[in-house]
Amino acid sequence: METFKALFIASLKSQTEYRFNFIMDIILSGLAIFSDFMITLVILSNFKDMAGWNLGEIALIYSIIEGGWGIFRLFGEGLHRFQELTLSGRFDVMLIRPVSTVKQVMLQKFQFRRLGVIGQAVGVGIIGALYADMASPGFFVVYCILIVLSAMLIFSVNLILSAIAFWTIRNEDILVLASYSMRTAAYYPLNIYADFVKIVLTFIVPMATAAYYPMSYLSGKTDSIFALIAPILSLIVFMPLSFWLWKQGEKHYSSTGS
Amino acid sequence: MSDYIEVKKLCKTYTVYKRKKLRREKRLIEAVKDVNFNVKRGEFLGYIGPNGAGKSTTIKMLTGILTPTSGEASVAGYCPWKHRKAYVRNLGAIFGQKTQLWWDLPVKDSYAVLKAMYKVPDGKFRNQLNYLVERLEITEFYSQPVRQLSLGQRMRAELAASLIHDPEILFLDEPTIGLDVVSKHGVLKFLRELNENGKTIFLTTHDLNDIETLCKEILIINHGKLIYKGTLSDLKKMAGLPRLLKIRLKEDSFRLNEEQKNILDDYSGYYNEENREITLKLFDSQNPAELAKILFQKFHIEDFKIQEPGIEEVVKDIYRN
């Protein structure tokens, strides 16, 4: 925790040194991600709904995924760029410090400009909730919890994908494949996809459990309580799995060298 | 009592795959083969060997980064790769090319983060930092982001980073890369001071002069095998290289006569006519005064000097065999 605080403060100081640039970066990187949603917005301006989901509900799905993603990228930039460490062999240095390597990799960098991403996600979420007529204090509490769970789920998926780099040294492409494309797939209601894709998004790269399932409960499309707690269920499986895999990777790394 | 560092039968074999036309081919590289040595507490050990000899591999194993294929080691009572977490608290290390600082952060903030990682108490941290910043002359780039530092500045910043938690043992893999003469002198002096204050230091470098000024004990490794272990002066004696005796002749008598040529042959010398310089080899069994007397009788000498064999010569000789 001490380490976390020290790095947090140091990162914040160094990134806010040029305040103008910092604020521009936050706004512009938020805008860049928001442009993904703008496309959806333009499309839905021509149609009433998408497979039974109206614009407000889709906005909420998007917002939960994107909010979680933003939080993950704020704290997990190092994990996201893990291959830089294995490629350059700088991961070696982490093995000679008395702090767990997952923490150290996470602590490579805090990327404060992701605040822009989180900001636009929450903005879209609030407007979506109003539009879908779901806004209530109770809903927003659940909404916040869902964003946090989504961040944790994205973290564990990324930890698994990063651990691959222990064997392959490079993992950027797997990361793009599984993390970006699955994230984008999870922006939209799951029922537009073929069954095979539904299974992948539910059980293998379980991004749909972060937003789609709880939203179908909250928007009254299903009454199954399992839909609401889907993110918790998949966390119970994936969190331990990801740490276990990381441990194995670390062992492998220190027996082969970089 | 057992020694501070004990290494027994340490071996490391890397497996690499080479892509061939049809299938890939497995190849084993024996980077370290059956290495044994002991180091006492407080020693300053020089670890040398040609490129690819296995030095970095050894250091990686001794710092717990790499698990050996077989063999044992203990440092300060810990097995580095088995008790990594506990062991590293007391360990400082530098890997020549790899930075341990945070690329985007100013130097001073990197130290603050390290302080938190190693849980260094405030007071101790302040003292240690003041000491390091002053001794390594870090002040001028103390607030600059690491990515902007010059190679030499970064090296000094790294050195300080590896000492923030005041470790008992230091592993330095080529710490003087990129330093200019003055900074290098400063760093060497600083390392010696650390050693005198009781730190055990394990140093590899390609600069043999560094080794000569710092280390009493040295290890030489080649092709993964330890080929020498002992003090530097013993090494020189063992190598038995001759001292070189150089004389320059006066201008009026630069042509050699028969008698002079014979003397040259006796001492397996050679004559460089262009700058009128004769070089003779002087082995330990031979008496320099005797030879000098003969030379002054037979030659018109303008200049006269005896050269001790440098460590460079000694090591070159060993690497070749």
Next chain:
Amino acid sequence: MKAFRAGLAISKNSFSRNRIYLLNHIINSVGSFIFGYIAVSIWRALLGDSPETSAMVTYVMVNQAGVWITMFLPYGAFLFQKVNDGTIAFDVLRPCGLIYMTFFEMLGHVFYNFVFRYIPIFCLGFLILGVELPALNHLLPYILSLFFGFVICYFLNYFVGLWALKFLNITGGQAIYYTLMNFFNGCMIPAEYYPGILKQIMPLTPFAGTSYIPTYVYLGKIPFLSAFAIQGFWILILGCLACVLTAKVQKTLQIQGG
């Protein structure tokens, strides 16, 4: 021809550097295909089973394949990476201009992308999603238009690179690029679905010149001459701008690293 000899050597080099990572690129072609699949699923959900759907599937998949030629070039045409690791110093030393060097570097890169990403993604689209082949007399104009699209995209990326040289930070430039491209290149939606005045403006932007226009040439939905006119116009404008800005930025170039 002589003037291009050095350029072709640069291109070839950049092509073969990529070859090493073929496996990685196969993986991210699959990722890219998934992005296409997402777009296709969305349109299928919206349009149901109509002839319009089939044209739209072709439209989004052809765009998706083309994205590797006309959108996702290396950040800032590699300039940012070079500024960061200091190798820009070597480029500035070379006897040919920066524009020339980076253009041919990108050309080699894009040619590689054409062979190892465009074609596989296209084939997957053809085999799995029912993408329609182009009419034979559209093929040549399409390829030409795609090439023009690449030139436009190259210049835009080059501007991002110059931004990075100037500000030693690529975030802002890249975010602006991504936002504008994402919103205006028509990758997911053709012009007629844009609201109001944007319907008319969108096809005239340089961004549309990278995806929307080539693919409309492919589908034969736009007169070839007006397509080339729009693209040619932008290549001219952007080319001049690139020359002016290069001269300006080169004066203030800073080189990092040690």
